[in-house]
Amino acid sequence: MVQSILSAKDVVIKFSLRGRVLTAIRGASLELYEGQTLAIVGESGSGKSVFTKSFVGMLDTNGWVESGSIVFEEQDIAKFKGDKQWSTIRGKKIAMVFQDPMTSLNPLRTIGMQIQEVVELHHHLKAAEAKKRTIEILTDVGISSPEDRYSQFPHEFSGGMRQRVVIAIAIACNPKILICDEPTTALDVTIQAQILELIRKLQEQYNLTVIYITHDLGVVANVADQVAVMYAGDIIEYGTAGDIFYNAQHPYTWALLSSLPQLGIKGQPLYSIKGTPPNLFNEIKGDAFAPRNPKALKIDYVERPPYFQVSPTHYARTWLLDPRSPKMDPPETIKHMREKFVRYSV
Amino acid sequence: MSQTTNRELLIDVKNLRVEFNVKAKEPFVAVNDVSFHIFKGETFGLVGESGSGKTTIGRAIVRINGTAGGDVMFKGRKINGDIPKALDYEVTQKIQMIFQDPMASLNERAKVDYIVSEGLYNTKAYKDEGERKAKVEAALAAVGLLPEFASRFPHEFSGGQRQRIGVARALIMEPEFIIADEPISALDVSIRAQVINLLSELQKSKGLTYMFIAHDLSVVRFITDRVAVISKGKIVELAETEELFAHPLHPYTRSLLSAVPVPDPIEEKKKRAIYYDPLSHDYSVHKPKWVEIRPGHYILGNDPELEEYNAMLAK
Numbered sequence: 001m002v003q004s005i006l007s008a009k010d011v012v013i014k015f016s017l018r019g020r021v022l023t024a025i026r027g028a029s030l031e032l033y034e035g036q037t038l039a040i041v042g043e044s045g046s047g048k049s050v051f052t053k054s055f056v057g058m059l060d061t062n063g064w065v066e067s068g069s070i071v072f073e074e075q076d077i078a079k080f081k082g083d084k085q086w087s088t089i090r091g092k093k094i095a096m097v098f099q100d101p102m103t104s105l106n107p108l109r110t111i112g113m114q115i116q117e118v119v120e121l122h123h124h125l126k127a128a129e130a131k132k133r134t135i136e137i138l139t140d141v142g143i144s145s146p147e148d149r150y151s152q153f154p155h156e157f158s159g160g161m162r163q164r165v166v167i168a169i170a171i172a173c174n175p176k177i178l179i180c181d182e183p184t185t186a187l188d189v190t191i192q193a194q195i196l197e198l199i200r201k202l203q204e205q206y207n208l209t210v211i212y213i214t215h216d217l218g219v220v221a222n223v224a225d226q227v228a229v230m231y232a233g234d235i236i237e238y239g240t241a242g243d244i245f246y247n248a249q250h251p252y253t254w255a256l257l258s259s260l261p262q263l264g265i266k267g268q269p270l271y272s273i274k275g276t277p278p279n280l281f282n283e284i285k286g287d288a289f290a291p292r293n294p295k296a297l298k299i300d301y302v303e304r305p306p307y308f309q310v311s312p313t314h315y316a317r318t319w320l321l322d323p324r325s326p327k328m329d330p331p332e333t334i335k336h337m338r339e340k341f342v343r344y345s346v
Numbered sequence: 347m348s349q350t351t352n353r354e355l356l357i358d359v360k361n362l363r364v365e366f367n368v369k370a371k372e373p374f375v376a377v378n379d380v381s382f383h384i385f386k387g388e389t390f391g392l393v394g395e396s397g398s399g400k401t402t403i404g405r406a407i408v409r410i411n412g413t414a415g416g417d418v419m420f421k422g423r424k425i426n427g428d429i430p431k432a433l434d435y436e437v438t439q440k441i442q443m444i445f446q447d448p449m450a451s452l453n454e455r456a457k458v459d460y461i462v463s464e465g466l467y468n469t470k471a472y473k474d475e476g477e478r479k480a481k482v483e484a485a486l487a488a489v490g491l492l493p494e495f496a497s498r499f500p501h502e503f504s505g506g507q508r509q510r511i512g513v514a515r516a517l518i519m520e521p522e523f524i525i526a527d528e529p530i531s532a533l534d535v536s537i538r539a540q541v542i543n544l545l546s547e548l549q550k551s552k553g554l555t556y557m558f559i560a561h562d563l564s565v566v567r568f569i570t571d572r573v574a575v576i577s578k579g580k581i582v583e584l585a586e587t588e589e590l591f592a593h594p595l596h597p598y599t600r601s602l603l604s605a606v607p608v609p610d611p612i613e614e615k616k617k618r619a620i621y622y623d624p625l626s627h628d629y630s631v632h633k634p635k636w637v638e639i640r641p642g643h644y645i646l647g648n649d650p651e652l653e654e655y656n657a658m659l660a661k
Binding site: 191193194196242271272276 | 395396504506519534535536537539540541542543546547561562563564565567568569601602604605606607608609610611612613614615621622660
């Protein structure tokens, strides 16, 4: 049985912006299982980065966790205040890899120093030992001739190699959880494939639990054990990769899958979601996706749906799962995916 | 679309070479001996990794980058190098470009009205203010934006809307050929579909020809008729889209195809990535040639390699 390592419940995160208050996360809940990979998908502005940043206390200074709990190692880290408390978790237990390897490294220091700094701080090693450990880590992330690379600067590395260095810094203190925020978006597809494989290898070697934040459903299919779909600051559907790809229940997940060009038929218009996501400054009533959903029910505009359980692993926030709702089938384009669901479950 | 023989050629690129740092002893060759043609009304895809030279080819066609050799023919006339001013005028009108990042490609301090009519101002392609206004309105309507948006600034729009402004700016010149340089890479999944649909609607209604530069092969497969794969400034394979996806021959093409993630966990988890080593080609004895290995399917390879490719096709 897989064990839960981090559990977020009804988290509400707010930001104050030019005198107005914006609700970025509206009561999202999440369960993270040890050793597994969770992918969080959603459009830009859906709150996927903000939500995970609250796990490491890295919200911008104008943001705060209003309510809810994030339990990690029997502590409610949502209540943490100040860097002193956070430094016991951030980097040490939960580390983060960011999107752009061009900006997340210090251009003025050698990459060896940047990794060694972490090793010295967290493992309390002396310089010579720390260097040895740094070179080991460089080898682990697949950088060839690490002794020479140790004393080079970020500009001497290609984009893919730089992302490997960023990953090296993140794993240098043996974290339990690794959060990868769009780690491959800025990279070419062939490099992307290599980085995904590297993270998978490290996951086994370092016994990591990984959270991927991405908008690319192809990447999700590649890496994910669990998938959380975010829309307008809320997790609207949560399940195993098979649940989400082959047995999706929420109209937004349907729309997301149907608009993939891989499923489109050449020469015919691609399915597209009308309109834009809601403005989070305004209060959202009912199902946030209802205004863009042509088949929305009346109740979708009135009351926010609770989580309905589809299977022990699969939850969705949609009134369609209420026994009183009319039966609605997913769009034609993704119906054939259902057949694979049986194969996947076996 | 296999009746390639009697179709009208719009763009014909022959042995194109583009160099940077021309004054240096050894200039950097960004595009090396590239040849392809684009038929009227089709969507031609150009795929490759960053730094492969795909954008440079696009920019060389619209005369942003100078060429160091070869010819670019537009409707049978040479348009690169020194050309008469009148032809230059015509080319800059008839060939338009759409850029990747709608956040960076619009002037933040200009209103949409100015952004969209900038081409008109430069070519003075309007009689009076009334005609210009009407043209702006028509261009905005064609991309699904309201006429009152003309008086707004770019920051008031979402990413998808901004990309529509970029398309309107190209359309107002009544182009025949549009070079779309990664027009949807910076957009969200749900907005992507809207822009793809818009581009194909416009192609049908206005009879446009596209050159679509991209690295996302799933999108390329969906919208292009023919695709060229480019690596390190050279086109290594060119074929009709379905042919290329069904029978990829060049190791670089195969590695690209294997690297694209498929949104299907079962397929994706059993997939194996193929790595491409550019040094694996031994061109010391046999020089590589650009050969039509099957009707419409071109590939770069030397004799031993071509034999191998033929064997793969025979299977």
